[in-house]
Amino acid sequence: MGMASKSIKTLLVAVFSIFLLLFSANSFASDAPVGGAEKHEASSFDPAKLIMEHIMDAHEFHFATIGEKHISIPLPVILYSPERGLTMFNYSKFNHGHDVYQGYKSAEGHIIAVNEVGEHDTTITVYDMSLTRNVIQMFIALILLCLLMIGVANKYKRNGAKVAPSGFQNAVEPVITFVRDEVGKPNLGHAYEKFMPYLLTVFFFILINNLMGLIPGSANVTGNIAFTIVLGVISFFVILFSTNRHFWAHIFNPPVPGFVKPILVPVEFLGIFTKPFALIVRLFANMVAGHIVITCFVMLIFIFGAMSKVAGWGFAPVSMAFTIFIYFIEILVAFIQAFIFTNLTAVFIGQSMEGAHHDEAHH
Amino acid sequence: MELLNPGVGLLVWTLLAFLVVFFLLKSFAWKPILASLKERETGIADAIASADKVKAEMAALKNENEAMMARAREERAVMIKEAKETADKMVSDAKDKAKSEYDRIVAEAQSAIMQQKNAALTDVKNQVGTLVIEVAEKVLSRELSNKGDQENYIKQLAEAVKLN
Structure with a gap:
């Protein structure tokens, strides 16, 4: 009985927060925690992040992730930097953001220039002209x-x-x-x-x-x-x-x-x-x-x-x-x-x- | 705000794509399509206008026909009337002519009769004259002895005179 009333309460909280969320579009951008979900293992499932991933641009068509396997179509990356010139390669070279390739790295979907030790090199400007x-x-x-x-x-x-x-x-x-x-x-x-x-x-x-x-x-x-x-x-x-x-x-x-x-x-x-x-x-x-x-x-x-x-x-x-x-x-x-x-x-x-x-x- | 941060790549590619698509569609799609639509619309408008014109012409023609029919009917009536008048006139003329002819013939006949009558009378008068002279001769040549005989004789002579 106690357990049931608690989950109903949680459900109400969740529904309420979702509706608040719907009526104030700004709360998405500011990464507001989604009430009910936040209480349960926020690390494994983050709806705000997923939604942002859905509506933002990306260097691949990502359809699903089953276990460690990503089902996606990686797209061509075209980079221009005044210091390094034009670079072209496939996004799959980054190995889903794990690897560094030709001095570039994918950080949260953004391609940044890195130095020899693999740290963000802010001295180099990168124009991302990729076919996203x-x-x-x-x-x-x-x-x-x-x-x-x-x-x-x-x-x-x-x-x-x-x-x-x-x-x-x-x-x-x-x-x-x-x-x-x-x-x-x-x-x-x-x-x-x-x-x-x-x-x-x-x-x-x-x-x-x-x-x-x-x-x-x-x-x-x-x-x-x-x-x-x-x-x-x-x-x-x-x-x-x-x-x-x-x-x-x-x-x-x-x-x-x-x-x-x-x-x-x-x-x-x-x-x-x-x-x-x-x-x-x-x-x-x-x-x-x-x-x-x-x-x-x-x-x-x-x-x-x-x-x-x-x-x-x-x-x-x-x-x-x-x-x-x-x-x-x-x-x-x-x-x-x-x-x-x-x-x-x-x-x-x-x-x-x-x-x-x-x-x-x-x- | 990641969401409000435009990516340079997408900006450039969108601009490029828009320009290419704009010029492609402008010359290969919109121009022929809009031209066809306009042509069709003006065609339909023209067709409606000409249909209206034809309708008006038909109405005018019908009116004209009706007027012509009315005129023809009037003319026919006039012609019939005239024909009737002519016929009547002809009949009356013929009658008049016949009458005048008849009058003339009668007049002629009368004048001829009169002439002949006059001629006959003249003749009778002449004959009577001669007869009187003859009788007088005979009476004179016979002796007027007997009064009775004389009268008988005159009677005899008179009887002998036959007036045709």
């Missing part, structure tokens, strides 16, 4: 995207415009017309045609990587800050290049009383940078959060399993139900985030060209 699992998966996704889209385009060319679409063409066409009619035209007016290739590329670039990231065992490409930074910076430049003098006049000489200008001008100027920054963080946070939630629900089984086998098995169906539910939401989110990124980019481009419309209206 994010890079490889992104390449696969993009090759797939190019093949699919060029295939569809060829079908259009072959059949001409008058033939009704068929097959995959039918699936792609409404998406393309959606991006054109709901994103391009309303935000960019009659200048939309110039931006369509960019908007479509961004949309499908994000979408296919979002969807590929949902395959179990795959990498979390769109939930990586580097990926979203690149897209955000490209958006930033596209927005910047489509600005006109009205846009800049509005920023540096806003139509407000003189004494407000010193406040408003920095705010407006900052706005140029906050827009793409918001794009970067939004996509990153949404995708990473989805992956964390899904892995959390799977982890729950093992957290309970660590407490008692019965609890683990018992919680498995509940956990699976939640995981499947979140998975469906994530499929939706994959589309929504691609749409939001594209739509907001179009909105910002539209804002930066806004004066032009007024101009044309006057002439």
Whole structure:
């Protein structure tokens, strides 16, 4: 009786902490101990570490570890250091982080330069240009995207415009017309045609990587800050290049009383940078959060399993139900985030060209 | 914060991949697809516009036909009326002509009769004259002895005079 009430209490604590964890995404990053699991052998099973491993980039596709054997696909490592030049080898040379190879060592997934005695050599800068699992998966996704889209385009060319679409063409066409009619035209007016290739590329670039990231065992490409930074910076430049003098006049000489200008001008100027920054963080946070939630629900089984086998098995169906539910939401989110990124980019481009419309209206 | 620390490699590879994919898809996918979609849309719009035009033309044609039919009907009525009038006129003309002919013939006949009657009367008068002269001759040539005989004789002579 005493034993049973204690395990129920532990279970409640575990569930409570997991839910707190879900509602405050920050607690993951700060490696907060997962309440219930921490009490039982934290060394053998660390969910926070596993989750981070899942969502972070890596030099190998790691599927499972059975005993001492790792089931993984090691990927090419490409390193450049101004002192040592270009180095290329396979990640398997590190023997899962145990060995030093060509003066480099893998520490917690990061490749660092080491000196003769095997200590971290901070004098040498290393640029890790490796084809990590994010890079490889992104390449696969993009090759797939190019093949699919060029295939569809060829079908259009072959059949001409008058033939009704068929097959995959039918699936792609409404998406393309959606991006054109709901994103391009309303935000960019009659200048939309110039931006369509960019908007479509961004949309499908994000979408296919979002969807590929949902395959179990795959990498979390769109939930990586580097990926979203690149897209955000490209958006930033596209927005910047489509600005006109009205846009800049509005920023540096806003139509407000003189004494407000010193406040408003920095705010407006900052706005140029906050827009793409918001794009970067939004996509990153949404995708990473989805992956964390899904892995959390799977982890729950093992957290309970660590407490008692019965609890683990018992919680498995509940956990699976939640995981499947979140998975469906994530499929939706994959589309929504691609749409939001594209739509907001179009909105910002539209804002930066806004004066032009007024101009044309006057002439 | 490991999570917020972007990897240089992924940055470079993503940028490279995006640019390659952008230019590839721009020229080989988006351009033909958007062009086809536009072509199809304008084609459909044109087809609808021309269908509307044809419909309007059909309606105009129908109206025209109806107007033409109405006009034809009117014309037919007019023609029938005219024909009837012509026919009536012809009949009345014929009647008039016949009557005038008849009048003329009658008039001619009457004048001929009158002429002949006059001629006959003239003839009778002449004959009566001659007869009177003859009778007078005979009476004169016979002696007027007997009054009775004379009267008988005149009677005899008068009887001999036959007025045709």
